[in-house]
Amino acid sequence: MTQSLIPPGQSLKRDPDAFLGRTVHDLLSLKGRTIVITGGARGIGLSFAFAVAEVGGNVAILDALDEPHDHFYKWQEDFPDQTIKLYKSDVTRYEVLEGAFNEIVKDFGRIDGL
Numbered sequence: 001m002t003q004s005l006i007p008p009g010q011s012l013k014r015d016p017d018a019f020l021g022r023t024v025h026d027l028l029s030l031k032g033r034t035i036v037i038t039g040g041a042r043g044i045g046l047s048f049a050f051a052v053a054e055v056g057g058n059v060a061i062l063d064a065l066d067e068p069h070d071h072f073y074k075w076q077e078d079f080p081d082q083t084i085k086l087y088k089s090d091v092t093r094y095e096v097l098e099g100a101f102n103e104i105v106k107d108f109g110r111i112d113g114l
């Protein structure tokens with residue numbers, strides 16, 4: 001038997017005019033959000049970081065490399081108001097990964113996507 005999530009006698013409260021106060025861009029924006037990208041110091045991961053930046057997000061990269069690809073620094077030039085940070089890490093080692101995630105939360109205050 002299925003149970004309604006709406007208590008008896010109440011209806012779902014919806015504001016039919018809410019859409020007038022926001023744009024499709026607002027709905028798709030990652031402004032103020034933090035996205036974690038594994039293996040993002042180069043290659044597909046770093047390309048994805050640029051995509052996140054284009055829609056306003058901040059990026060925390062976990063990678064085993066000591067030095068990221070040169071494009072990492074271009075990101076910083078192109079999106080000076082957004083943060084990208086590289087955390088040297090190894091995604092196969094739980095304790096290393098846990099430490100990196102704790103640092104990200106400390107630095108960015110939140111994680112919204114991985």
Ligand SMILES: NC(=O)c1ccc[n+]([C@@H]2O[C@H](COP(=O)([O-])OP(=O)(O)OC[C@H]3O[C@@H](n4cnc5c(N)ncnc54)[C@H](O)[C@@H]3O)[C@@H](O)[C@H]2O)c1
Pocket residue numbers: 038039040041042043044045062063064065089090091092
């Ligand atoms: N499905 C597809 O069509 C498709 C196409 C291309 C690539 N890929 C796959 O996507 C992945 C990424 O491709 P790429 O070209 O960006 O590769 P890449 O080698 O350029 O980048 C991978 C990154 O992961 C990092 N890394 C590797 N092991 C790590 C670990 N243990 N901890 C943290 N970081 C680690 C590397 O240092 C590197 O920076 C690969 O697995 C590749 O096979 C899939």
